[in-house]
Amino acid sequence: FGLLGVNGAGKTTTFKMLTGEEIPTVGTASILSYDSMHKKHKYLKEIGYCPQFDAIIDVLTGEEMLRLYAALRGIPLHDMDSEVRNWIHIMGLDEFAKAQCGTYSGGNKRKLSTAIALIGDPAVVFLDEPTAGVDPLSRRKLWDVLAQCQRTGQAIVLTSHSMEECEALCSRLTILVGGHMKCIGTTQYLKQKFGQGYTIMIKLCPTFADAGNALYALKEAVNRTFSNCFIKDEHKGLLHYHIADNTVLLSVLFSKLEELRQSHPVVEDYTVGDTTLEQVFMSFAKQIPPLIVIEPVDV
Numbered sequence: 001f002g003l004l005g006v007n008g009a010g011k012t013t014t015f016k017m018l019t020g021e022e023i024p025t026v027g028t029a030s031i032l033s034y035d036s037m038h039k040k041h042k043y044l045k046e047i048g049y050c051p052q053f054d055a056i057i058d059v060l061t062g063e064e065m066l067r068l069y070a071a072l073r074g075i076p077l078h079d080m081d082s083e084v085r086n087w088i089h090i091m092g093l094d095e096f097a098k099a100q101c102g103t104y105s106g107g108n109k110r111k112l113s114t115a116i117a118l119i120g121d122p123a124v125v126f127l128d129e130p131t132a133g134v135d136p137l138s139r140r141k142l143w144d145v146l147a148q149c150q151r152t153g154q155a156i157v158l159t160s161h162s163m164e165e166c167e168a169l170c171s172r173l174t175i176l177v178g179g180h181m182k183c184i185g186t187t188q189y190l191k192q193k194f195g196q197g198y199t200i201m202i203k204l205c206p207t208f209a210d211a212g213n214a215l216y217a218l219k220e221a222v223n224r225t226f227s228n229c230f231i232k233d234e235h236k237g238l239l240h241y242h243i244a245d246n247t248v249l250l251s252v253l254f255s256k257l258e259e260l261r262q263s264h265p266v267v268e269d270y271t272v273g274d275t276t277l278e279q280v281f282m283s284f285a286k287q288i289p290p291l292i293v294i295e296p297v298d299v
Helices: 011-018 040-045 062-072 077-090 106-118 136-151 163-169 187-194 211-225 250-263 277-285
Strands: 002-004 047-050 124-128 155-159 173-177 180-185 198-204 229-235 238-243 267-274
Touching: 002 011, 002 163, 011 124, 011 155, 040 047, 047 106, 062 077, 062 106, 077 106, 106 124, 106 136, 136 155, 136 163, 155 163, 163 277, 173 187, 173 277, 180 187, 187 277, 198 211, 198 250, 211 229, 211 238, 211 250, 250 267
Parallel strands: 002 155, 002 173, 047 124, 124 155
Antiparallel strands: 173 180, 198 238, 198 267, 229 238
């Protein structure tokens, strides 16, 4: 399950409430019938947590950190060595296992923090941006690890700024805006529900003379040419349109766009694509009210 949202949307605060760091003003959470408010000790035994900022002890080695958390998880002493070695190998930390955590790179610290959350096979694992700072190859390997955990029955709840990561890992997700869930469902459902149709990106010629009048004429022509078409963004020589009509044929779409390009020299190029999860996310993110700054005055 994925939590998406811009900075300040409430993702980390939600995690802090679900992991017992903060007490919610209203409501509760339960895992395996254990209530987070009334059976907190048993509730916390069922969760693993990788916080946004690595909670590791710099003077301990990676191996010692995992051994510490394995003991806290109640892993039997005779199984501890194999369990620790297993997670070190899975995370690709073999050559750093006996190095102090303070010498780790940011990516390796994230991998170690993720291993700490997963060791002992907790029922629910909360991962707050687990792949931040991780190189692309290691990120893919970590996705494979998390996917395997899901297949064995673990529930993974994560936050991420990567739409690609959410599509790869999350069977369901929600988008948070101002601390409120604006939608919830599978990635395919959200794209169909909130992003029907096509997106058109029109690139404008930067050297075109009289660009102001030409741009106005182009916008009028686009509105006449396509029904259910509205502009979503205009930025640095790019026009971003959304056509909320799944019935229009791509061949017809390209044909009309080519006619517009021929009749409006201000158009340098254009692209057509399906609505992506990122575009759905951005449409919700724009609902955030602007921050109002009140300057102090002397009285």
